[in-house]
Amino acid sequence: MSRPPRVVHKRRETITALPLYYSGHLLKKHSKDTDFKKYYGELRGCSLFLYKDDTQDTYTEKLDLDQLKSMESDSPYQKKEPTVFTLSLSTEKVQLKMDSADTGEVWRGFILTVVKELPSKLQLMPGQVLQLKEVLAQEIKRKSPSSRPPLPPRPGFLSGPPSKDKLSSEIAECFFDVTRKEAEKMLEENPECGSIILRPSTMPNNYALTLRQVSSSGPVMKNYRVTQINAGFVIELETPVTVSSLKDVLKYFIEKTEYRLCPFIPSQPYDTLIEASPAPKCLNTTPRAPKPLPKAQVSPMLRSQTKEKILPNKPDEGEYVIPDDPSDSSLNLAQLDDELRRALKQRRENIYVSTDEKVSPYETKLNGKTTM
Incomplete structure (x- = not known):
């Protein structure tokens, strides 16, 4: 059972929320389509709503005529021939086909009036031109921001918890x-x-x-x-x-629903394990062995091909020499006595070289003879 036309018209007006300017049957074809499809069209505001038939209350497709760049006729104005229009929109091209030239001229007049302005050259009756002028005035008033009354304040009891x-x-x-x-x-x-x-x-x-x-x-x-x-x-x-x-x-x-329903929001998973983060590449956590101390570098001793005997340093002349331990087998008493005598002789020559003093008894005894 089909719905009454009054109910269908009321639902369309509620859904679109736009004034109805013109309606009728037409054929439409997109640039990618091969054949025309039959629709029932309604020109509401600056949009063309397309329905499958005149009993459908929800539109199937909508063309925003605000994006219209041009509207060209593919056939001259002649009676008893279908009229085809090409609408160049910003995103695509759409072709509209009417069953007669008179119907196509009416559609062209209404579309150009709501989009731009009343065309200067139209093959219409005076009553139809007057209707287009009323549509133009209504559309200008609708688009004017000052014509929209301010919305009343929202009642406080409608505010819910969310x-x-x-x-x-x-x-x-x-x-x-x-x-x-x-x-x-x-x-x-x-x-x-x-x-x-x-x-x-x-x-x-x-x-x-x-x-x-x-x-x-x-x-x-x-x-x-x-x-x-x-x-x-x-x-x-x-x-x-x-x-x-x-x-x-x-x-x-x-x-x-009195807040018994809530939006569906998927639960987020939670982690149950804690893992240690790996050490940065620039750091090394493995223990290192203690760094060895540097060894002293000693230059090698240069030795001649022939081994030389290392002799003890001889004391300077005029200095006393502490005798070594008597147990030393390398020196005997005779050597000590001889060295002592030579030292005293040298000392005497240095001290008394310019004097005629007598020799001390100690010296006389050491020499083994008495001098006067």
Whole structure:
């Protein structure tokens, strides 16, 4: 059973949060596609929303016409022939095909009006041109910042225990690039880590929320779609809810479940062993042997080829010589007496060389004869 057109129109308006300027059936083809695909298009604000048919309430694709550089017609304006337009966007080229030249001219007028300005040359009726002027005035007013009324202050009773900074960190940690089955498996196997996973949707630029709720019959897995729009994000419920950011999406589910759910944050492993760090390469911890003391270097004694007999140093003349031990066999008494006599004689010659004094009796006795 298809939904009533009024319900579908209301949901589209809630999801897109943009005024509807024009709508109708058309064909679209990307530069990489080979054939045109049929869509039902709605020109809301400065965006073209494409649906599979006129009964679908959530758009399949969106073209941001703010990035439009040029719009060229591949066929002249002639009745009873389809019209093909090539839209050159900043990232790609898209072709739009209308069933007739009149329909194509209306689409061209509305697209150029919301993007740039009212075209000067249009093959339209006066009533259609007047409608384009109203659309232009409405779009200028919508884009003007002063036309947006300030948001009312947020009631204090809506503030929950989690702080905004905490939610900001959790929104980044509970987002995983996984499928629905993978998200449900993560929540089922790790219930202690949390119960909310934010993940990408199968539709481009959209998201999904996977929850694990505990009921009386056991844990239940639920999945919700979050659609991205120009004004923020729309939570696809029976009554759609529009919020400004993904952080508010997460906060909305936490508040609605009375804080029984929390974001899924994987637990971090902890180490159980302490290992000593290796010593730096520049240090050596092995004990070293004591460094040996340097030995004195003595120059070798030079010896002549013929051995010379080392004689004792002779005393200088006029000095007394202490006799050696009498037990020395190398000297005898005769040698001592002879040496003593020679020493006294030499001393006498030195002292009395210029005098005629008599010789002392001691000298006379030593010589063995008496002199007068």
